[in-house]
Amino acid sequence: MPRTSDKRERLVDAAVTLFHHRGYGQTSLADIAEQSGVPLGNVYYYFKTKDDLANAVIAERIHHQQDTFAECEQDNDPQASLYCFLDILVDMSGDISRYGCPIGGLCQELNKEDTALTDRADELLGQALKWSAKQFRKMELKDATQLAQHMMATMHGASLLANTFNKPRIIKDEAVRMKAWIKSL
Amino acid sequence: MPRTSDKRERLVDAAVTLFHHRGYGQTSLADIAEQSGVPLGNVYYYFKTKDDLANAVIAERIHHQQDTFAECEQDNDPQASLYCFLDILVDMSGDISRYGCPIGGLCQELNKEDTALTDRADELLGQALKWSAKQFRKMELKDATQLAQHMMATMHGASLLANTFNKPRIIKDEAVRMKAWIKSL
DNA sequence: GTCTATATGTTGATAGAC
DNA sequence: GTCTATCAACATATAGAC
Incomplete structure (x- = not known):
């Protein structure tokens, strides 16, 4: 009866x-049991x-993403927050080019099943x-939702291309392009 | 021995x-046999x-895409060709928002396996x-490869978002944005 | 709470009659 | 060329001893 068993956590991590x-x-x-x-x-x-178990995985990803966004908002400067987010994507570009975007991958795959899981994955994105829209709104830009949509679309597409061609560079290129675009708004 | 059996074709179609x-x-x-x-x-x-069978499916998609591109190039006007391609994506936006992008989906999924199929899927993208790069080059623009990368990333990302949120509108919005961007180059 | 053994169903693939 | 019957492997999930 060890209340302190870390088995559940290990399962989710794997x-x-x-x-x-x-x-x-x-x-x-x-596979998961073995790992x-x-x-x-x-x-x-x-x-x-x-x-x-998949639900727990998504919950974990949601929390992790919340932490990431919180970290990016430290300076309370919306443009810097967006830049920070893009920098984090660049940091992950090696992983993404090898295994794809973890969030995009889940959304793409779970949207093909018709379990209740689909909606949970959609929460992530x-x-x-x-x-993102909140940051653009803080910058007092019109159509913040559309701007967020464009940025997210671009970076998710960049992730797909980087994964397909195994070129992390594509994520870096598009992040640079997005920064210039944000600056120009 | 009916040489005219269409079973093979029906299998690939399904x-x-x-x-x-x-x-x-x-x-x-x-599933495929039944359908x-x-x-x-x-x-x-x-x-x-x-x-x-998957190989045959990819070959079919490659040929179909070739036809699409040939159709878009009819006027031999590179900008019109790119616009035509974007228009076709908008025409397919209903299907894409329901089932995802057929090409992006294959690439995403097959890049997780490590069969020879992976490379075949990569050919598609x-x-x-x-x-796309060829069109940008015809427009005598610098960095045609990068421009193509950006357009493809944006539209593939738009497909993922449209699929995730079941909003074909996202594809329309991004196509409009891409047209304006191309025009501005 | 933990683990072994196993039920139950589905999968890709094969054998062999016609 | 066509189709039925079936195999072997693997999947999720359960039963029940400890």
């Missing part, structure tokens, strides 16, 4: 990584279904979109 | 649709493996990128 690297559908619970060092049968003590 | 709607990994050969009206065991007469 699932976060494996869903990113291999995708949700191509990752089996056996986290938890016996397969024990997984079901923590998560009734695979969808349940929705959160990013809302945060 | 696979093209199902891979788009449900994804490669989530589509079983039984095309070919008995499951007979599928293997035409395609030795599932990967083999590479073909589009090269064609």
Whole structure:
């Protein structure tokens, strides 16, 4: 009865990584059990279904993204906040070019299933979109939602291209372009 | 021995649709057999493996895309060609918002597997990128490759957002934005 | 709470009659 | 060329001993 068992956390951590690297559908619970060092049968003590575990993964990503945005907003300067976000994407460009964007990947894949999971994944992207729009609004720009849409579209597309051609450089290029674009608004 | 059997074609057609709607990994050969009206065991007469069938699907998409680009180039006016391509994307925005971009989806999913299929899928996106760059070059613009990259990134990202939020409008908005951007170059 | 053993269904793929 | 029957592997999920 160790209340301090970290098995649940290890399972979520392993699932976060494996869903990113291999995708949700191509990752089996056996894979996750093995990687986290938890016996397969024990997984079901923590998560009734695979969808349940996926839900925990998405929740983890939502929280992590919230932290990221909070960090970017430290100076309370909306333009600097957006720049910071773009810099973080560039920092992750190696990972993204290898495994794709973890958020875009989840959205793309889960939108093909028709579980309740779909809507949870949409929250992830929705959160990013809302945060970006908030920054543009703080900059007192018109059509903040559209501007956020354009920035997010560009960087998610850049992630797809970088992943497809295995060129992290594409993310760097588009981040530079986005910064110039933001400055010009 | 009916040389005129259309079973092979029906199989590819069904696979093209199902891979788009449900994804490669989530589509079983039984699904494809059923939708095309070919008995499951007979599928293997035409395609030795599932990967083999996927290869045929990608080949079909490559040819279809070639036709699309040829159609867009009719007037031999590079700017009009790019506009035409964007218009076609807008025409497809309903389908894309429902099922995602068929090309982006394949690239995203197949880049997670490590079969030879990955490279085939990359050809699809590479073909589009090269064609776009060719148009920008014809317009005598510098950094045509980068411009093509930006346009493709933006529209692929727009497709992801449109799919995620089920809003075809996002594709329309970004197409309009891209046209204005091209004009301004 | 933990783990082994296993049920149950589906998958890609094969064998072989016609 | 066509189709039925089926295999072997792997999936999610459960039962029940400890």
